[in-house]
Amino acid sequence: MNVAATDRLPASQFRQNVIRRLENSSGDSAKVFEGDHILNPDVQDALVNSALKAAAVLMPIVERQNGLSVVFTKRTEKLKSHSGQVSFPGGKIDESDESALFAALRETEEEIGVGADAIEILGQLPDYYTGSGYHISPVVGMMDAKVEFVANPHEVEHVFEVPLDFLMNPDNHHINSRVFENIERYYYVMPWGKHHVWGVTAGIVRMFYNQVFK
Numbered sequence: 741m742n743v744a745a746t747d748r749l750p751a752s753q754f755r756q757n758v759i760r761r762l763e764n765s766s767g768d769s770a771k772v773f774e775g776d777h778i779l780n781p782d783v784q785d786a787l788v789n790s791a792l793k794a795a796a797v798l799m800p801i802v803e804r805q806n807g808l809s810v811v812f813t814k815r816t817e818k819l820k821s822h823s824g825q826v827s828f829p830g831g832k833i834d835e836s837d838e839s840a841l842f843a844a845l846r847e848t849e850e851e852i853g854v855g856a857d858a859i860e861i862l863g864q865l866p867d868y869y870t871g872s873g874y875h876i877s878p879v880v881g882m883m884d885a886k887v888e889f890v891a892n893p894h895e896v897e898h899v900f901e902v903p904l905d906f907l908m909n910p911d912n913h914h915i916n917s918r919v920f921e922n923i924e925r926y927y928y929v930m931p932w933g934k935h936h937v938w939g940v941t942a943g944i945v946r947m948f949y950n951q952v953f954k
Contacts (some may be wrong), residue, residue, distance in 0.1 A: 751803040751882070755862060758880060761952045762863025774947050775869030776940070779915065779926035783871055792875040796840040797830025798848045799948060800859070801904060802883040808904040810945070811883065812937065813851060814897045827941050828878070829854075840864070840877035852899055853890030859883055865947055870940050871925070878944045902932045907945050908953050 777784040800811040812826050829848040837843040841864070845856040865878040889899040906912055907930060916938070917926045928942035937945060 751808065754801075754808060755860070755882060758862045758952055762865070762880065773869065774866050774943075775875075776871040776925075776927070776943065777869070778943070779928070780871070787869045787871070790873065792869060792873055794833040794840070794877070795831060795874045796833055796837075796844040796847070796877040796879060797828035797944070798844040798859070799828055799865075799878055799880045799944065800848070800854075800883045801862075801881070802887075802901065803885050804901075806903075809901040810904055810907055811852075811889075811899060811901050812935070812941070813891070813895075813899050814935070816893070816895060816897045818894075825939065825941070826935060826937050828944065830876070832874075833877075841879050844877070844879040851892050851896050853892070854883060854887050858887045865944065865951060868940065868944050868947060872940070874940075876940070876944070878947070880948065900935055902930075902935070902937065906930075906932060907937070908949050910949065913942075913946055913949070 773784075773788070775787055777787055801808055802811060811829075813829055815825050815827055829851045830844055831847045831851075833840060833843040837846065841861065845859065848859070849855050859881040860883075862880045862882060865880065868876045868878060870876065891897070891899055912930050914929050914931070915926055916929045917924050919925070927939050928946050929936055929938035930942050930945065931937075
């Protein structure tokens with residue numbers, strides 16, 4: 741798919757392309773190991789051998805007049821985990837959840853007030869393993885453009901969108917680093933105005949790019 745033309749793709753064509761690419765890769769998903777180790781190879785063994793917590797997120801895409809965009813949340817500062825960070829709607833998979841998909845949809849409704857009936861599921865990306873102790877199942881879905889976001893004040897500070905064509909342009913995938921426990925760690929960052937998509941969320945965006953657009 742031509743990255744430069746993503747903003748001109750009809751939504752129907754985009755849906756078909758994403759569904760096809762994710763279906764084609766689903767058979768190998770168990771063999772794919774994606775995560776923070778892509779930029780930090782020395783942590784791979786620790787991720788593989790750790791008892792990671794299962795989580796799921798929804799990567800919501802919505803059609804606007806000027807093209808497709810991706811929906812993000814900014815988490816509140818009072819949360820115990822990843823407070824204040826940019827993220828996708830999602831969270832830990834509960835024992836009562838039927839699947840990662842069920843958990844992603846449940847969390848989306850809880851966090852931004854969008855129910856499953858307003859989301860068309862396009863597929864699922866390989867699990868993403870994080871240095872913070874999670875393996876995340878990212879679900880990709882198209883949201884009804886007429887939905888109104890209602891941010892849960894206990895979890896979400898606000899909801900915002902970033903154009904898909906910006907996110908799918910690899911020139912906007914910058915690599916930054918910071919020292920953590922005396923070791924320099926690297927991560928993707930995709931700055932959009934006052935918002936910085938970075939860390940695990942940016943890693944999932946990069947994985948979507950690799951799976952669908954590369």
